[in-house]
Structure formats: C-alpha cells, structure tokens
Amino acid sequence: MDDEHIVSIHDEIELHSRKVVRSIEAGEGSSGAGQHRPATAMEVKIEMLKRAGAQPGAVQASKIQKVIFLLRDHKCFVKYFEPKVASIGPIHHGNPKYELGERYKLRLAYEFVKGFSCNINGNTLDDDIISNLYGKIKKEIKQLRGCFEEEVTKNYDDEALAWILFVDGCAILQYIFCAAPPTLTASNKFSELNIKNDSVAFAQQDLFLLENQVPYRLLKLLMRYSGKEAELNESIERFIGSVTYQQTKPQQKQRDPTHLLDLLRTRLLGPPPGRKAEPSSSRCPFTHQEDPDWQTYRNVQELKAAGIHLKRSKNDSYLGNISFTRRFGFGFYPGYLWLPPITVDDSTGPKFMNLIAYEMCLDFENDFGISSYLSFLDSLIDEANDVKYMRKARVLHNFLGSDQEVADLFNAIGTDLVPNPEAYKDVKIQIQKYYDTHWMTYMAQFRHDHFSSPWTIIAFLGVLLVLALTAVQAWFAVFPHSSDNGKK
Structure with missing residues (x-):
C-alpha cells in the first residue's frame, strides 16, 4: 500500500509539473523572437506554490475518492475498506476476485432496465432501450466524472466510465428495490434472480464502503428515467431505515446526499442541533475547570458506582441524541445518562470505519459527528462488564458475539480518533460535575452495598423493625407505670 500511495503522489506531482511547465512556456512565448525557454526546476516549484495558495480551501461536496492512507494502511482496518462481493464504481473495477459480483450486477441491472415502462419483446429487451438509457448517462458523463477525484477515473475514457456507472447505478437501485420493496408482502426477488443469501448480506456492506460509491446524482437520473x-425513493428510505435500525423518517427535508454513504451518515446523526450561545468564559486556560476533555471517570462501571444510570433515549435513535439529567431536575441523586440505542453486528465495524474515513476526507467540510459519537462511546466502554451493563439498560443490542468482542471492537475503532471538541460538551461537563460530588458517590456506594437486591432491602427493613420493637420494649421497661400514674 505504501508503494502504491507514493507512486500515485509522484504521478500527480509530475502531471501537475508538466502543466506548470506548459503554462510558463506559454507565458514566455510573447517575448523575444518566439523562442521558448524551458522552465527551470525552481520556477516549477515556485509556480506550484503560488497555485496551491490560490486554490479554495473547501468545496461544497466531497469527491468520491480512496480511503486516506492513515486508515487504509493500518493492518487492523484494511479489511473494513475492501469489498466482499462486488466492486461498485471505478476504484475496484476489473479486480478478478469480484467476477461473481460482476455477474450479479449484470443480472440486477438487466432486471432494473426490464422494469421500465418501455416496449418489451417477450423476456428480451430491445437493444435500443438499453442504448437509449446508456446514452442519457453518457450525455452527463462530464458532470458525473467531476464527482470523482481525478486520480480514480484517469484510466477510463468517457465511454468506459459511462458504462460502469450505467450498470452499477441500475444494479444498486434494483438491489435496494429487492431488499426493501414498497410493500412488505413482496416476494423474495433475490431468490428469483438466483442470488444467494450470503451474497445479499455481504453486498449490503459493500454498498456503504467509501471506495464503492457512485454519485447520488447518477441514481436520481436513473430513477427519473x-x-x-416515487417507488424507488420509498425503497431507499426503507432500506436506509433498516440499516440504521430507525423506524421513523426524517421530519424535515434535507439536502441531496453526495452518495449512499453520505445519506447513511445524515440519517444516523439526524438534524443538526440548534446553536447555543457560548458563555463568555466557558473554560479556564490554566486549569481543567469545565473542560469537557478533562474527565476523571473511565467507563460505565465507574459512572454506575457514582450513581449515574444509563437510560435509553426517548423519541428517536439519532446518534446525537445524548443527554444527562438528574432526578426531579433539582440535582438530586441519582443521575441519568440518556443514550440512543445501538445495534452491534458484523456490519458495525465496516459501517463506522467507512463513515470515519469519509469524515477524514480532506475536501469534506463537516463536524466529525460520527467520530465524536464513537469517541464518546469509547470513553464509556473499556471491558466486557461495561457492555453487559449497557445491554441490561437496553441501550446496546449485541448480535456480534461475546461482550468482550464488542468492547474490543469499540476500543479498536476509538483509536486515534479526533472528535469535535464541542460535541457533547454540556453532557461531559454535567457528568464530571456530578462525578466530582463526593456525597453522591458515598450515597451510591451505600445503596449498592445495602440495596442492590430485594433480599438486602428486606433484611434492612427487618433490622429497622427489630430496632423499633427494641426501642418500644426499652421504653416500657424504663417507664412501666406511666399510664397508671396518669389515672391517679
């Protein structure tokens, strides 16, 4: 991977250098007798530096690109970024190990085109129908090519790239339509297409790999034709909801996504929270007072020992829906940390790692919402017992394996993450303030020691009853004739 990355950088620099040389030579052509002096190495470097400074710092939409080398070259993470069944788009196209996936894609694409309200001769499509739809994609190829980084499409001419996008776009829409049909009573279309269930499951993961994306503009184009x-849009909504385990649709109209991975990220995070006015002095520069990054608790077990209980967030399951409250709202014991429910299975690692890679793209201006959520979750999970308590609180559903496997997964994902320092800032400050209140910790420890089970509660009440009876008996022993004296 290192050599490949170095070669690609070298090719890009050399290509840019040739462009700079040509521009310098063209600019000097007007001087002298039309003689062109070759640009020196220093002139090329100076021109590249000037052009880099003139480039805009950010663009509106991130281009489809390879995973940043910091993640792609990591031996523990590389498995999360490679397709399992099918390559989608130009980056992995032509790899022999995805030959079966290519056959599946052609079947799905054919089924999608066959469903058009066009003239069909029996079970065979008219060649003109396919040529016509392909031609519509080819007309948009300049704009579609612009959705990719130049490096990943430079080896494909317009005709080859248009055909790749045509087949892959049709296959994606047909797959989603089969996986999440508008009516729940629809038959299993995958079995009718002779596509095995294991390939169907792995293909779902492949749809959300950063290097396996196609422009959402392409999908909208194909849906329109x-x-x-309307049916395909409904299927996409149902499909994304099944992947995110969200039962409700977004309440407000959101921007058009860049690709399916971007749509997944938007649905997971939910609508952006409203901005709050920042206090004039939110943190002291010389101490850790009210600094959300300065926390003395390490995991769920320590929070539990301090009297903080986990609760499942109400209303929705957006990842940003994390809050902290205290009983009755008056700061009394105990405290409650409200977390959105999360389901952990075999797709969790690839899904979150590709979302992290997407947020790390240099041309993607974002708030690192996924990275911040995973960093916060990693601060709660250290070992299997933390996962066990989260399961009991119904904020985590474990379909991966043992609780230790879940802990290991989030500890690995949380390595070297750089979260947004403003994310969950208020929650972290409230938790730390509560954690720093020692009498609440003592009260929580007392409750854990003496009221952790019904039997200890019964025993405690029994002791109180014995003490009360002993006190009454002592009273009558000390004042045996008090009632008789009153009568006299």
Missing part, C-alpha cells in the same frame, strides 16, 4: 421514481 425509470418511470417509478
């Missing part, structure tokens, strides 16, 4: 745009 299909004659069933």
Whole structure:
C-alpha cells in the first residue's frame, strides 16, 4: 500500500509539473523572437506554490475518492475498506476476485432496465432501450466524472466510465428495490434472480464502503428515467431505515446526499442541533475547570458506582441524541445518562470505519459527528462488564458475539480518533460535575452495598423493625407505670 500511495503522489506531482511547465512556456512565448525557454526546476516549484495558495480551501461536496492512507494502511482496518462481493464504481473495477459480483450486477441491472415502462419483446429487451438509457448517462458523463477525484477515473475514457456507472447505478437501485420493496408482502426477488443469501448480506456492506460509491446524482437520473421514481425513493428510505435500525423518517427535508454513504451518515446523526450561545468564559486556560476533555471517570462501571444510570433515549435513535439529567431536575441523586440505542453486528465495524474515513476526507467540510459519537462511546466502554451493563439498560443490542468482542471492537475503532471538541460538551461537563460530588458517590456506594437486591432491602427493613420493637420494649421497661400514674 505504501508503494502504491507514493507512486500515485509522484504521478500527480509530475502531471501537475508538466502543466506548470506548459503554462510558463506559454507565458514566455510573447517575448523575444518566439523562442521558448524551458522552465527551470525552481520556477516549477515556485509556480506550484503560488497555485496551491490560490486554490479554495473547501468545496461544497466531497469527491468520491480512496480511503486516506492513515486508515487504509493500518493492518487492523484494511479489511473494513475492501469489498466482499462486488466492486461498485471505478476504484475496484476489473479486480478478478469480484467476477461473481460482476455477474450479479449484470443480472440486477438487466432486471432494473426490464422494469421500465418501455416496449418489451417477450423476456428480451430491445437493444435500443438499453442504448437509449446508456446514452442519457453518457450525455452527463462530464458532470458525473467531476464527482470523482481525478486520480480514480484517469484510466477510463468517457465511454468506459459511462458504462460502469450505467450498470452499477441500475444494479444498486434494483438491489435496494429487492431488499426493501414498497410493500412488505413482496416476494423474495433475490431468490428469483438466483442470488444467494450470503451474497445479499455481504453486498449490503459493500454498498456503504467509501471506495464503492457512485454519485447520488447518477441514481436520481436513473430513477427519473425509470418511470417509478416515487417507488424507488420509498425503497431507499426503507432500506436506509433498516440499516440504521430507525423506524421513523426524517421530519424535515434535507439536502441531496453526495452518495449512499453520505445519506447513511445524515440519517444516523439526524438534524443538526440548534446553536447555543457560548458563555463568555466557558473554560479556564490554566486549569481543567469545565473542560469537557478533562474527565476523571473511565467507563460505565465507574459512572454506575457514582450513581449515574444509563437510560435509553426517548423519541428517536439519532446518534446525537445524548443527554444527562438528574432526578426531579433539582440535582438530586441519582443521575441519568440518556443514550440512543445501538445495534452491534458484523456490519458495525465496516459501517463506522467507512463513515470515519469519509469524515477524514480532506475536501469534506463537516463536524466529525460520527467520530465524536464513537469517541464518546469509547470513553464509556473499556471491558466486557461495561457492555453487559449497557445491554441490561437496553441501550446496546449485541448480535456480534461475546461482550468482550464488542468492547474490543469499540476500543479498536476509538483509536486515534479526533472528535469535535464541542460535541457533547454540556453532557461531559454535567457528568464530571456530578462525578466530582463526593456525597453522591458515598450515597451510591451505600445503596449498592445495602440495596442492590430485594433480599438486602428486606433484611434492612427487618433490622429497622427489630430496632423499633427494641426501642418500644426499652421504653416500657424504663417507664412501666406511666399510664397508671396518669389515672391517679
């Protein structure tokens, strides 16, 4: 991977250098007798430096690109970024190990095109129908090519790239339509297409790899020409909901996504929270007072020991829906940390790692919402007992394996993350303030020692009853004739 990365950088620099040389030579052509003096190495470097300074710092939409080398070259993470069944788009196209996936894609693409409200001769499509739809994609190829980084499409001419996008776009929409049909009573289309269930499951993971994306603009184009745009949009909503385990649709209209991975990220995070006015002095520069990055608790078990209980967030399951409250709102014991429910299975690692890679793209201006959530979750999970308590609180569903496997997964994902320092800032400050209140810790410890089970509660009440009876008996022993004296 290192050599490949170095070669790609070298090629990019050399290509840019040739462009700079040509521009310098063209600029000097007007002087002298039309003689072109070759640009010196120093002139090329100076021109590259000037052009770099003139480039804009950010763009509106991130281009589809390879995973940043910091993640791709990590031996523990590389497995999360490579397709399992099918390559989608130009980056992994042509790899022999995805030959079966290519056959599946052609079947799905054919089924999608066959569903058009067009003239069909039996079970065979008219060649003109396919040529016509492909031609529409080819007309947009300049704009579609612009959705990718130049490096990943430079080896494909317009005709080859248009065909790749045509087949892959049709296959994606048909896969989603089969996986999440508009009606729940629809038959299993995958079995009718002779696609095995294991390939269906792995293909779902492949759809959300950063290097396996196609422009959402392509999907919208194909949906518009299909004659069933509303049904396909409904299928996409249902499909994303099944992947995120969210039962409700977003309440407000959101921007058009860049690709399916971007749509997944938006649905997981939910609508952006409203901005709060920052206090004039939110943190002291010389101490850790009210600094959300300065926390003395390490995991769920320590929070539990301090009297903080985990609760499942109400209303929705957006990852940003994390809050902290105290009983009755008056700061009394105990405290409650509200977390959105999360389901952990075999797809969790690839899904979150590709979302992290997407947020790390240099041209993607974002708030690192996924990275911040995973960093916060990693601060709660150290070992299997933390996962066990989260399961009991119904904020985590474990379909991966043992609780230790879940802990290991989040500890690995949380390595070297750089979260947004403003994310969950208020929650962290409230938790730390509560954690620093020692009498609450003592009260929590007393409750854990003496009221952790019904039997200890019964025993405690029994002791109180014995003490009360002993006190009454002592009273009558000390004042045996008090009632008789009153009568006299």
